[in-house]
Amino acid sequence: MELHIVHYKTSLGSLANAVNSNQSDALAVLGFFFEITSSDNEDLEPILSQLDDVHYANSTDLVSLSSNFSLKSILPDFHGHQAYHRYSGSLTTPNCLEVVVWTVFENTIGISEHQLSMLREIFETEEGETPEKLLYDNYRPLQDLQSRSITTSTFHWSYEEELNTGPSQWAQHFQACGGNRQSPIDIPNEDDVQYAENLGFIKFCGYEEMRVHTITNNGHSLQVNIRGNFYISGGGLGTRYQAAQFHFHWAKTSNRGSEHTFDGSAFPMELHIVHFKEEYGSVTEALNHPDGLAVLGFMFKVSSTDSESYDVILHNSSGIAYYGESSNTSFIRLFQLLPIKQENLHFFRYNGSLTTPPCTEAVIWTVFTDPVSISEKQLEELRHLHHIMRPSIPVTYGTIESNYRPVQRLNGRQVLKNFQFSAASRTLSAGIMLSIVICISFWITKNH
Template identity: 40%
Template sequence: WCYQSQFTCDHQPEKWNHANQACAGQKQSPINIITRKTLKDGHLTPFKFHGYQDTFKSTIKNNGHSQVGLPHVCTISNGGLPTNYKAVQFHLHWGTDGGPGSEHTIDGEQYPMELHIVHMKSIYNDLTAALGDPEGVAVLGFFYEISSSLNRKYDPIINALQSIHATDGNTSLPPISLAQLIPSEKNLTSYYRYKGSLTTPPCAESVIWTVFKKPIPLSMNQLKAFSQLQFRDGKQMKGTFRPVQPLNGRQVFRSGSAVILSNSALLLATIAMALGLSQPI
């Protein structure tokens, strides 16, 4: 299978179901999130991030979209998730030289790049087993936006890209933490939630998706660095995103505080009583 930008491949995204039948399923990802059609869900509370501040050593690999393996000491909980999930890997999807390239879109807007931090339920020891569970995988998605200044926290990633231009190339990363790659925790309370799939074959529909509203800033030169990687045929690695898929009746939710809603209802009731519009029970 390959992306639309790879003209030499028979199995482009619209034919991924030939490579794996699940890619023609009814709960596929990514999607276009229409914000006015999202529903606020008070159960979508702030996440608890465990180990995200801890530094770790890993390798970054060019496997069609750069991928970094993660230690399982990084875990997430709360955020409306049914249980704890441990980190497995992260990877990125991008466009061409900083142009549109995110997988998810917001009201039709496509960002330059998107980060996916992949987690699986803590009870599983490998991702394959987790994919057999309808809620076995939780992916955190983050958009990138163009900034006028460099994001120095990304220097380890950007510098490493120079060593993995060719497919299957890999190199060691200096110690980094997940926290340095994403917005601060106080900016991670606003997000969207829906049930979907992996965005590459096997397209397993086992993913609880969380797409955060707050984007990560990178300079144009930093974004362009990703397009210097190469596909197997030596062509420029660009357009590494799957087109958005039909919702097929799925509901997309957004985070929101149930406490605020209940307080608002109490306030309205108090005002109504003060105006004599209702009687106390």
């Protein structure tokens, strides 16, 4: 479905004057697309609940919407950035006068199949007219662009600062990217991070077996889309979060590449597993809530041998070497992609954002301390992916050599941890205790 909001130029005084003015900019029409959602869009109810009063064509009843109805409430949440396309056109119904400046937005509105069926039950015929005919298929076919041009507000962001589209430019085009809860961050020295006993440990449900994934080159990373009901819970999350996709961040060389850093130290790569809060139903809806997403971050270390687990993914990378290409794989055990120790994993916790535009501040971050192993050869395979579409002949330029966002200011946010002592701390503590015992024993022996 598509929504049109019609505006007339104020200097023309009325809609009728604007339509008859023959001015090419007399009307400004905003176009919004709808997408199917699994649940009803409650914001549409003030309109849909009045359909019985306009069941037939040319109904003369004046329908009053709720006094607190807001037109803005049914529009998309732009998350700080409006992506739209602009062109000069016409009314899409007779007499098709060419007096419209069209603005068509990329952000969509949700509507359920049930709510669409309600619209399909109104009539294009008047009451009592026979035969009655339902109102549907009320769209005009596409028209030829002719010599007209289309302009766009869309900012095609990248990680390349020299193109003025890199991370330092994001906030100029995506308001949220300049917010106070941005990610990634430099996680302080663990000794300076507060232990939170209530966090406990993350529980993984279904991670031992995941089937039917689509591996995609999205132009910024290698992304694996997850199908099925796989969840995480516990770990202080309060409820279940469903897995949606995972992707990777790396750099040109292995001295860095992770987005998060530990006390200033970077890792060669970072894996992000994105989950949405189950009650929100989708990533799109979850982005409207500060606790909408739970993202797990895993660091990598370089090993001398290939990781068999990551060969399953990288085996398909040649078929997705260029932006927009996808490949299917029938079976992946997500557990095999994580650290060897599956239970009682140590992690840091903080509230943050997406690390890519629109940088929405809707993420509960869980960043684990135990790294995953991968070889230098396997990292090189990822660095050979391209951020451009496949050309007619293979090329070596346009590769995704670095796709990490620099760390952002903590801005007073609290970072917590679910462990009291790291392995190193326990070893140090044991050493200190042993030294104390030896000193006491020496003192007793000396004085007796």
